Amino acid sequence: MSKITPTFIKEVFDASRVIVPQQTLEASFEKVATEITQNHIKDNPIAVCVMNGGLFITSEIVKRLRFPLQVDYIHASRYGNEYTGANMLNWVKTPNINPQGRTVILFDDILDGGLTLAEVKRYYEDRGALNVLTAVMLDKKAPRDKGGLIKADYAGLEVENEFLFGFGLDYHGYMRNVPEIRAVDTKHMI
């Protein structure tokens, strides 16, 4: 039977430590939303949520943008339940809105090795987007993968190189709903 039970998940939560409290996250959303407003108020952008992890940051930022924009989503994943990402993205769902000639802003929870956003950015560029920007809640101080995005155009906060969960980031599919960012204790890196 799988070890990943609700009881085990509670143990992992109890042994984890807070890295970014909710209030600090909120302030970073305000900062990123202000920057995006200053730069893109006239661009009629498509705000694209990179599912699953991008779900919460997309809604936090987009609700703070008081100008015309459209919202779309893609679902691409490279980690599954692993701690190291695969070299290839698993494309679960491609977007709906035609990006030809449009400004596109990609929203994701974290920039780590950087391949996810590099590949999604290239997907949009190949389909004729005018300009593709990236916005992340967290910029991890981790070595970027070969070909990975080096720097997001908009980043909320920098974090150390640890495995994190909360606010969209999962631990074996769980705890995306935790309202702060926490680090997994190394004994639970299974």
Ligand SMILES: O=P(O)(O)OC[C@H]1O[C@H](OP(=O)(O)OP(=O)(O)O)[C@H](O)[C@@H]1O
């Ligand atoms: O910069 P990278 O090293 O590519 O890692 C960042 C990606 O990893 C996570 O996604 P994951 O593949 O775990 O899928 P998920 O969003 O469904 O959790 C996260 O949501 C980012 O999309």
Ligand SMILES: Nc1nc2[nH]cnc2c(=O)[nH]1
């Ligand atoms: N849950 C989770 N997913 C990631 N994908 C890339 N880095 C991370 C991380 O620290 N936590």
